[in-house]
Amino acid sequence: MSTVAIIVLVVAVLIVIAIVAAMSRRVRERREIGHAQVEAQHEDVGHHRERAEQRRNEAALSEERARRAAAEAELNERQANERAQELQNRD
Secondary structure (H helix, E strand, O other): OOHHHHHHHHHHHHHHHHHHHHHHHHHHHHHHHHHHHHHHHHHHHHHHHHHHHHHHHHHHHHHHHHHHHHHHHHHHHHHHHHHHHHHHHHO
16 A cells, blocks of 8 residues: 555545544534523523412412402491491481
């Protein structure tokens, strides 16, 4: 085998190794990006769930406040009726 043929063969093998290494690196980078994207999506889901829970808590608090306000209004109405009856009884 001539020296030129050996050199060409070695260069060809080095080129193939370089191509395989580059492809391997790209695949790894794509995989890492894919994992990062999936992780970001999971974090996004978690964020939306947290916000939903906050909204549910706020709604429950608002409902409780509304019930208390209605109870206070009913109490005030009863007191007003009692006072009105007291006034009618005095007359």
